Amino acid sequence: MARPVPRRTAELELWDVNPVGTRDAWRREILQFWALMLTRGRRVRAQAHMTALDPESGKNRPLTTYELAHELADRIASIPGALANEKRRQDIERWLHESIVIPGERRGRTSSLPAAGLRIPHYLGLLAFNRAVTRERFWAAFFYSALATDLEAGEVLGNEDYAGIRLERFLALGLSFITTPAPYATAVSWSVDHRLVAAKDPEVELVIRALTAIPTTDFPTAASGLPPAFFSTSARTDKGTYRQFLCPGSVVYMRRAIRLVLQGGSRVGHTALAEIIETTLVNHAALYFIRGMRVLNALNTERHLGESCANCWDRFQADLRPIGDAERRDRWQADGYQAGAERADVDWIDANCDVRQEVFVNAGRKEHTAAKDLARLSLEQLRRELATYTVNRICTAICLEVAAAVARTVGQEAPTLRDVFQMLDKWAGDTGTRMALSVLWDQQIERLATDQDVPGAVLEKLDGERARAAGDPRALEMLAREIVSEAILSTRSFTRYVELMNSLLGGGALPTNQDPKGLMARGGTRATPFHLSINDRALEAFVAVLALEAADRMEPLSFQGLIDGLRIRYGLLVDTLPAGSTATSGMLAEAASQSREALRDRLHAMGLLQEFSDSSEWNRVTWRGQKS
């Protein structure tokens, strides 16, 4: 049941109140994303072949991980010409069970876990996807929404360079579509070129061979496409679609990164490249969240978008929004597509954006204590901003609701995030709408006050405050804001938001351990046991993007260039302090020195930094396969 003070503000952002818990949950989330890509935003239902009849209860139950592994191992062993005796078949089954099959959400007290899908970055793997045992959070919806218009524009304009199209081609490695994925397609069929898959990644090929083997009565084949039920039972829901992006520039950055990585990683194995893509997605999403916080906080403070944000909004928002107006396809053909993440787009954002949320990250290990402490302070600063953001986010959603009601009354179109505060202020100053607005706010306050988390002290003085603010929409809005603030921040529920941010920064799931994808590592104080860092996979992904970006410009990337790129594009500071930080200069100097040197050592150890000279300026940061 919806609570008076909304915790989840789908009108604004889809981030759930509950973070993704474990790495397996993250993998299920990614499976859901792959499924959204193939179905063009529709949510699939559980497939019959992923269930089995439970003889005891007489009901269907999900296929377990053991059963799925057994089925696939049998298929591998029975491939015509395959040489694998029973002992080897058992070895393969154990490998599938432990490394390939993703366990789903536990149901009841059964000893074996249901199978949620397969850990291969390929559309064919969706044959074994069981959405019934996954609990979708926010990642899949965000990723798909962020790439959705690329798929549409790619089809309209016939451009295969867009990030969404490139990602689809990546997931369809070795597939030749006979009927292509489309928003309302009831079937997608293909043929499989095993040679191509085997050349790229033999492990993936082994699983694919199992999935494309001769079908049995229990388990179909994906040799010519997924079962029709996969598409026919899938459905579109509005709850999983973003209506607008707080920071369109960050989404364009994400698209650009995907384009570059998929353009440059031709000699990298399929699974390895998928890891880089996942890392790129998750970190861009985290940075979108951080930058979006800043945008929303500024919007609430200034009551209008800053100039740079407004420019960015004007340039990209219309073509980024998954749900657009009916005429935009025509506009794309006539005027071009603005969200293709071309080099000029990111250059424009680099130059235009002035709301970078700069944070210091420890590029070393937790043993680099000064850098670790400074990075912990950065995380604590983010936490403080998160508190403001959470209140602002909820209040903005309420403001949108109030504004929509007034707009209906006066016969106008409901304002968007961009102009909601300006419209409210305008109506508050207009004698024709002032009273209506006051009444609406008063109703909101009455409703908000019924939330069980509003402290008694607030309720005690509420009547007096309402009387004093009566007839003044701005004062009533402030009163509503105070109620929201007290209800959210004074309860334990706020820790959920902190966990959410931690999961965003931690690589997709709660950082119970250091995830190589993430920007968070263990080490801190009892209150904040983490600090911001750049873990190995994240570092490689950033290097890949920035090195490929530099290569696209026919320029080399130096070590200092990498540090500058991290700062300018992602607001990640490796050897400097963000403005307004309270750290002492001594601590900063030590932390900066530690972090910078550790970064150099790590890049060197990871084979990403090549030094040609003892001179600090003459070195090259390259990603795999790139020529230095």
Place this chain on the structure above:
Amino acid sequence: MSTNGPFGPHGIDCHCHSFYTLRDLRLEPQSLDGLAKAVGGAGVNTSIQVATSRMRSVDEGLRQAFAIGVGVLAKRECATSSADVPPVGWRTHARLGFSTAAERWPDDLDPAEWASLFAGTLRPNAAQKSADLGAIGSSTLTNLIRDGHDRDASPYDPGPDTVDLYRVREWSVQETMRVLAISRQRIGGWLDPSEVGVRAIAREIGCHPLELLAFSQHLARCDAGFERPNRVADSVLREYPRGSEGALSRRLAVALTDESELLDVDQTEHDLIDVQDTPLSLPLEVPPAPEDGGPNPLGVVRRLFPGGSGTRGRPPIVYTPTQLETTLLPVLRTGPQTLVVLSGNAGDGKTAFIETALRASGTPVVGGTNEYHILLEGHPYFVVLDGSEDSATRTNDDLLTNAFGRFRGDAPVLPDRGTIIAINKGRLLNFLETHRDEYEFLWRVVTNRFVGGTVLAGHEYVLIDLNDRSVLAPDSTSSIFAGIARRLGEWDAWERECRKCDAIDVCPARFNAMALRSPRVREQMWKTLAAADLDDRVHVTVRHIVTKLATSVVGDARCPDVRSQARSGRTFLPSNFLYTSLFATRSGDAHAEAAAMDRIVAAYDPTEQGAPRRDRQVAYLVLRGALQEVLGQAGETPDLAGLKAQSWAIASSSIDEEPPAGEPEYRLRVLDLVRHASRRMYLLEPDHPLAPADPVATMDDFIRIGRGDADDQLLLTRLIASLNATLGIEPGRFQELLAPRDYSEGLRGTGFAAMVPRSRFALAPANALGNEYEERPYLEAWPRALRLAARDVDGVVVAAIALPLLMFEVIDRAGRGFRPTSQTERSYIVRLNGFYRRLAEHAWLEQPTYALYERGQVRARATIQPDLIAFAEA
């Protein structure tokens, strides 16, 4: 142009150093003649400036005489400028009114330090101490300072009769003040009767040296309360009690400058003013004489300590010509003038080479001067000591434009003037990049050499990166290290000076130096230092070797302390001897570079390698008092006494005894002694059956691969087996390298690991940066790492990793069943992670087979191809 050194206070327009000649120095005729001959040229008419530049090669006694004379001369009013004397504060490096680098002090010594050195020259020698007072008075200054050391002589004491003889109690105030002035200013305290410098002072103020000595002693005795002062001494001591030497010295300096201003004591307080702090700077480095008057060779060697004056430019005693001097310099002398660029780290020898080039052209090295125009056998060269330096008069860009201007254009040139320049690579690259269009060809040459690591053909320019040089290459007999060690061991002062010292037979420093004469000892030291050189944690420079050898030989010893300890009969600790001091790390060392070197060398201490059986055998002998079994038949050497004393002490005690307060317990003492004995065997008697093994077993293989005379395939097979062993695979089981996707997890869990065939790998020598090694002309060099590279069938490098010696050793040990234990060893294993990731995640054009592993065991070998899926026994 300003003046430098002692004439500094004369002001920026002073040219006194070129105006005054040797003749103007108030020296003894013998000293003057000696100096005139030594400096050559115009003899006594040689200017102070020229004489200063030639002073390095002059006999030490004459140098001291020269120093004193110049110091006195500099007190005079400036003869060449009427400009006001600028005020100069003590301990200031940038003097007021002197803003450019060239106008600063020619080195890092500040005026106070110069003054200290100056004072140090006024020390007695042994002959003087044993001579009677009459002999002092008639001796020449040179003789007073240099000759006749007698270690047995006790400090001279004129005695109370002498004081009475010269009736010092009747001295006038003026006489007293003059003596005080000299005493304070030159010596910094009451005149010590043993100071022979009193003769010079006495001569300067016109009294008899004996008077001066007598008065000084009287004053000191009064000050100490042993004698009752007369009226004059009383008033002086009241006015200038102990502790006010500094103020007194400065105030009396004024009195000295003008005889007419000699003061009455009553007026002193009002008439004396604080004057400028006249820096008593000298253009020479004068080793301090020891306080006991004995010989002081260690004082000279200590100049080679970290931060010492001997570590800048060409070092004394141990200067060893390198290929730069032996091959490049002749080319510059005979060939057409060209461009020579020297780059490298501090201490690599850039300045030393340039100094040699300057000497070869007959050009004196002038402190603080950065640019020279020289002629090398008729070939003009513009020489820049530091191409990265800024000056107030012109920008660095101007300097570089001057240096490189003749090499503009898009083709090589044969200029009318060559350039020899030492410059930071980054600065050079930046300059050329900024002016890339102007210096098109030079830009290509420099980037090819310093960035790409290749040499562009078709030009005669010489680009030297001293980072590529190894002071340990190629071996223990012909490396720069060998030259330095040999020269230090064979320094003549170990004979000439030490023969005059009564501690010669027990002195640990001399023992250490004598040990250096042995090629076997040098070879053992070379092994240790070569390991450090091939360790990628430090770039070993010439300066590193010089300071390391000097500190290892001398340690903390000072000649007077050695003599004092020898007289007392106390034995010297084993830590004073080379075999232990080589591995010592000095705490509180302000020189980070040297400290880093110490730490790395300490990591190669042979006793740190676990050899339980050998250690037990040595300990058994030590505990039984049978130390001779361990120490061999080398005869009675100075270190044996200390070792034996420790051994006997241990043998006569027991593990059950409570150690004395502050003393280590029994077991620690045993371990300590075993270590000393083991190190001694390693360094001095490496063939002893109980001598520890070399700390790096693979060094020979490593060097052989670098030289190209090893069986690469055999070593590659061994390396792959060792790498597989780090994953728990028994050596020899697979010919291929197993590459799991996550090397840090090893073969935990279950998954497929690519089995990359040996034919895909190549092992090649590499430089310190991990790039392919190339021979460089004019440099002693060797590969500092091995480069293991994997290539796909199309030749694309899939992954490459540089293996420095220690990493090679760690991997090899893994093949022998050892697991990395130390932090450093583990960090090397972490480095492999990136290499393995690239191997495992590469889309190979020619599919490798795969190992299906499960919980550390390889279950099957898998072939996964479109037309064949096969699982076979591993």
